Amino acid sequence: MGIPGLSGFVQERGAFFTELRVQDTKLVIDGSSLCYQLSFACSSESRRGGDYGSFAAAVRAFFASLRACRVAPFVLLDGARGAADRKLRTLRARAAERLEAARGLARGGGRGRLLPLLSRAAFLQALAALGVPFAQCFAEADREIAGLANRWGCPVLSLDSDFYVFEVAGGYCPLSHFQWQGLRGAEGARGCYVPARRFAAASFRAHFGALGARQLPLFAALHGNDHIAPDGLEAFFREAGLPGKGGKHARLQGILRWLAQFAEPAEAVESVLQHVRKERREEIRELLRAAMEDYVPSDASIEEFFRNGRYECEDARKAGVPPWVADAFARGELAPLVIDVFLLRSTFLHVQVENMRRPSAHSAALPIRQVIYGLVLGAPAEAASPGEQSKELPVVCEFDRVHCTLKKTFVHAASPPADFCDGRFPLERLMEVPMSQRLNLLLETLRVKMRFLESVPSHLQLPLAVTCYWLRHSEPKVKLHQLKALLLMIVSGELDRITNDPDPKVPCAEDDRIAYNMFLEWQKKQWQSKEFDLDAAHGFCQWQCCLQMGLCLNQLLGTPLPEPDLSSRLYSGTLVHRLHQELKSAPSVENLFGSSPQMTQLYQAMLNTVES
Numbered sequence: 001m002g003i004p005g006l007s008g009f010v011q012e013r014g015a016f017f018t019e020l021r022v023q024d025t026k027l028v029i030d031g032s033s034l035c036y037q038l039s040f041a042c043s044s045e046s047r048r049g050g051d052y053g054s055f056a057a058a059v060r061a062f063f064a065s066l067r068a069c070r071v072a073p074f075v076l077l078d079g080a081r082g083a084a085d086r087k088l089r090t091l092r093a094r095a096a097e098r099l100e101a102a103r104g105l106a107r108g109g110g111r112g113r114l115l116p117l118l119s120r121a122a123f124l125q126a127l128a129a130l131g132v133p134f135a136q137c138f139a140e141a142d143r144e145i146a147g148l149a150n151r152w153g154c155p156v157l158s159l160d161s162d163f164y165v166f167e168v169a170g171g172y173c174p175l176s177h178f179q180w181q182g183l184r185g186a187e188g189a190r191g192c193y194v195p196a197r198r199f200a201a202a203s204f205r206a207h208f209g210a211l212g213a214r215q216l217p218l219f220a221a222l223h224g225n226d227h228i229a230p231d232g233l234e235a236f237f238r239e240a241g242l243p244g245k246g247g248k249h250a251r252l253q254g255i256l257r258w259l260a261q262f263a264e265p266a267e268a269v270e271s272v273l274q275h276v277r278k279e280r281r282e283e284i285r286e287l288l289r290a291a292m293e294d295y296v297p298s299d300a301s302i303e304e305f306f307r308n309g310r311y312e313c314e315d316a317r318k319a320g321v322p323p324w325v326a327d328a329f330a331r332g333e334l335a336p337l338v339i340d341v342f343l344l345r346s347t348f349l350h351v352q353v354e355n356m357r358r359p360s361a362h363s364a365a366l367p368i369r370q371v372i373y374g375l376v377l378g379a380p381a382e383a384a385s386p387g388e389q390s391k392e393l394p395v396v397c398e399f400d401r402v403h404c405t406l407k408k409t410f411v412h413a414a415s416p417p418a419d420f421c422d423g424r425f426p427l428e429r430l431m432e433v434p435m436s437q438r439l440n441l442l443l444e445t446l447r448v449k450m451r452f453l454e455s456v457p458s459h460l461q462l463p464l465a466v467t468c469y470w471l472r473h474s475e476p477k478v479k480l481h482q483l484k485a486l487l488l489m490i491v492s493g494e495l496d497r498i499t500n501d502p503d504p505k506v507p508c509a510e511d512d513r514i515a516y517n518m519f520l521e522w523q524k525k526q527w528q529s530k531e532f533d534l535d536a537a538h539g540f541c542q543w544q545c546c547l548q549m550g551l552c553l554n555q556l557l558g559t560p561l562p563e564p565d566l567s568s569r570l571y572s573g574t575l576v577h578r579l580h581q582e583l584k585s586a587p588s589v590e591n592l593f594g595s596s597p598q599m600t601q602l603y604q605a606m607l608n609t610v611e612s
Contacts, residue, residue: 022069024069028156031077040115046105048537050573068192076134076302081336082140101113135330144302147302151303212263236276349399361544366411374393377413382416396411396413448465452609458561467487493565495515
């Protein structure tokens, strides 16, 4: 994220930081950075699809540290790509990098790391469970983060080099210098604090002479960031003596020293344009202006959202996003995919560690996505008889892998069934559709009847419905060992829930405690073989893709089925792979929870449902 090379340059020079004790303050947190940082810090396992339990535990521990220091956190997350889609080039490059990392991990080599597919959803659930105030911004969150921190005069916590450029009154604390796991006690009555380091913006600028704060956004634009590349400026760099090669950070330092000779950014821009071909000057001027605007802290009413739950976003209003959609999106109740499809008719499908010789794992969830696209874009209702479709179906561009290459594919949205409210309810009125009809659409999409789901707890009904769907749409077909491993993993999560977070009205049965302790003992045993089964991994990736889109459709329909607990108990890649391997060599593992009649009944009920 941010400005290439700037973090490395600043981090190498300790003089650009001051020590800070973080306590008794508000703290505006870049949620996207924190999600990445905690996910990678809590697990080195990137091949098996994520261990969301350990991730959620890290999230809880992080905010417990803040609470101990009387720090009031407010988390802002990046949202959709924005109507202008200015980061498309950067997003495509990052998607290609993720694909290359996934290839290396699939082969057993490579040191790349991939954020597990459902990490963002698990992170939002964990924040909600902890009562941490958060908002999902309409597009990139940087300007809102800086604006909110300036209104409150508090620090920003992130790992994005763009915040070295923003003017933040309370300062910028990089996550890499935020020692939340090493709290210290202060003398006197002030209590403990988080040792941190704050970027010393004045020292940084003084290092380059008379460099003003207002010049830094132009530096970012000239050097290149997520929104702009220095194409068309090579003549300027050459004639101004700013090297493209040479010592480490040579061009970065050269641009900053060159800018220090100007009192105002406008003077520097005119000097740059003198080295640009006349026919491109206005284009480059506009690119530089827009890039500098990205570093003006927002005056949007995100503070009001934390007060009354309403997100008044001018960009959303101009784009015609229905108010209920904008509000639900700000609350994190809709995925960025919904806004990207509404604005751009385009979405990125993130690669996992899967079998690159097979079609993308996301292919299994295509029919669910097509229903989502139809609802978002207002596809005409299904014709009562063949040949009666009068309107052309909308088309969405999907960026996904085809073998080992990132490509775009155009897919048609699906028409809602003819009896789905007779096509009378476009997106802005979707919540007026009776809940029973929204539930029917969800179940029809997943091709399951409600009566088959009633034998399991309500919070497991959506994962079970998705599992039924996965069995029908997976390619290659799911093997019995895979299915049983997945269901046993879900049972283990349910056993953990009733043992460690029991309903006060229903005390945990002794049989369940015994089964849970036996499960913990089994986990301590050495894993007989950690051989990585790529085809099994591909199947479990497909299941996560199906669950991701099942969750998205369920949210878009106003959650006719309860959301499952992603944030801790539903999926563990390490556990499901171990269960799969051991079931192949020791079928008795299927009786792992045999001492608990309740868990045995749950496992059998789920197995009977999906096999039927």
